[in-house]
Amino acid sequence: MNDLIKKAKSYLKVLCKDISERCVGSEGNRTATQYAEKIFHDLGWTTDMPEFRAMDWHDGGATLEIEDKSFEVLVAPYSLGFTGEAELIQASTVEELEALNANNKILLLHGDIAKEQLMPKGFVFYNPEEHQKIIKLIEESGAKALISATGRNAALAGGVYPFPLIEDGDVDIPSIYMTEEEGIRLLPFIGKNAKISSISERVYGSGYNVIASKGPTNARKIVITAHIDAKKGTPGAIDNATGVIVLFLLADLLKDYNGKHQIELVAFNGEDYYAVSGQMLYVQQNMEQFKNMLLNINVDGAGYKEGGSAFSYFDLPKDIKSSTDAVIESYPNISKGIQWVQGDHSIFVQFGVPAIAVTSEWFMTHIDDQDITHTPKDNPTIVNLEPIVEIAEAIADLIKKA
Numbered sequence: 524m525n526d527l528i529k530k531a532k533s534y535l536k537v538l539c540k541d542i543s544e545r546c547v548g549s550e551g552n553r554t555a556t557q558y559a560e561k562i563f564h565d566l567g568w569t570t571d572m573p574e575f576r577a578m579d580w581h582d583g584g585a586t587l588e589i590e591d592k593s594f595e596v597l598v599a600p601y602s603l604g605f606t607g608e609a610e611l612i613q614a615s616t617v618e619e620l621e622a623l624n625a626n627n628k629i630l631l632l633h634g635d636i637a638k639e640q641l642m643p644k645g646f647v648f649y650n651p652e653e654h655q656k657i658i659k660l661i662e663e664s665g666a667k668a669l670i671s672a673t674g675r676n677a678a679l680a681g682g683v684y685p686f687p688l689i690e691d692g693d694v695d696i697p698s699i700y701m702t703e704e705e706g707i708r709l710l711p712f713i714g715k716n717a718k719i720s721s722i723s724e725r726v727y728g729s730g731y732n733v734i735a736s737k738g739p740t741n742a743r744k745i746v747i748t749a750h751i752d753a754k755k756g757t758p759g760a761i762d763n764a765t766g767v768i769v770l771f772l773l774a775d776l777l778k779d780y781n782g783k784h785q786i787e788l789v790a791f792n793g794e795d796y797y798a799v800s801g802q803m804l805y806v807q808q809n810m811e812q813f814k815n816m817l818l819n820i821n822v823d824g825a826g827y828k829e830g831g832s833a834f835s836y837f838d839l840p841k842d843i844k845s846s847t848d849a850v851i852e853s854y855p856n857i858s859k860g861i862q863w864v865q866g867d868h869s870i871f872v873q874f875g876v877p878a879i880a881v882t883s884e885w886f887m888t889h890i891d892d893q894d895i896t897h898t899p900k901d902n903p904t905i906v907n908l909e910p911i912v913e914i915a916e917a918i919a920d921l922i923k924k925a
């Protein structure tokens with residue numbers, strides 16, 4: 524136990540301190556994936572790093588001025604920059620937006636239409652028609668720029684307030700955002716001339732998934748996943764350095780595995796990225812493989828300092844369910860959790876693969892009111908590595924039993 528805690532500590536330091544950011548497309552993200560590959564490789568695993576194109580983004584800040592008033596605004600991630608002025612108009616519902624002539628104007632979206640973050644255009648796993656419709660209306664509006672005033676929505680935007688209505692490198696309308704309160708201050712200026720200066724740059728580069736495998740290649744596969752990327756502006760300790768550390772510890776615990784299954788450890792790259800590029804690439808490369816997969820175990824949000832860990836089951840066959848029950852029973856700090864969908868296990872479930880999602884109980888019970896996820900507060904000070912080691916040991920037990 525002690526030795527693994529020590530290792531986990533050094534992994535956490537590298538992922539969250541030595542590497543300053545892990546957002547997809549950044550240099551730090553590439554460094555993190557190279558680091559992961561080296562750990563797997565040095566422990567004797569066969570490794571692969573499939574590459575994809577990725578966009579990073581540089582935020583130079585934004586200003587909004589009308590008459591002699593200025594308003595506090597932020598650049599929407601991956602937006603194009605914009606410097607210019609135009610008449611300010613507004614819509615608070617889809618109907619209002621549909622009826623509006625926004626051509627060459629600056630469009631403020633607030634209230635009902637801005638209550639939740641719009642799913643990116645290319646996000647295929649979950650994308651409500653309402654979101655796609657709003658995006659289409661915005662793109663076809665002819666507006667010069669978009670301002671959104673957004674509220675709090677922890678379940679959909681993590682702890683981020685205000686949240687960007689659009690976070691999508693595939694949408695080309697320059698976009699800035701503000702709090703609900705600033706939106707209320709702005710409303711009396713509808714019809715006036717608004718001046719925006721928004722400095723934002725798209726940087727094109729690449730990213731990698733890291734895949735480590737072991738065991739007979741023609742056997743059924745057990746795939747353990749954790750996303751290695753983090754949102755820009757957060758060290759991403761719980762989301763999801765700890766998940767990646769579970770993969771590293773498993774690489775250690777299973778280095779001499781000689782059971783009947785093929786084991787694959789996947790550091791996914793893109794769970795917190797608008798284009799989910801690493802996951803899309805994995806799906807593309809494994810379309811024919813899903814039917815050979817026995818089980819997916821995905822770790823995301825594990826190791827919070829308070830409370831225990833939760834294992835949630837998705838369509839587990841009888842034998843796997845009873846062996847998982849038995850393993851959980853032998854670890855006092857692990858319990859069975861309710862089902863949740865916002866994680867990479869959902870991809871496997873969609874392709875008919877039984878899955879187990881692993882997270883912190885605390886995040887499940889605070890999904891609607893926590894203000895940590897995707898913010899600077901998600902740093903090593905909120906991590907307890909003991910449950911991380913415990914999770915790795917429990918998964919290793921389960922794999923040996925399967």
Ligand SMILES: [Zn+2]
Nearest residue numbers: 762763794823
């Ligand atoms: Zn996550």
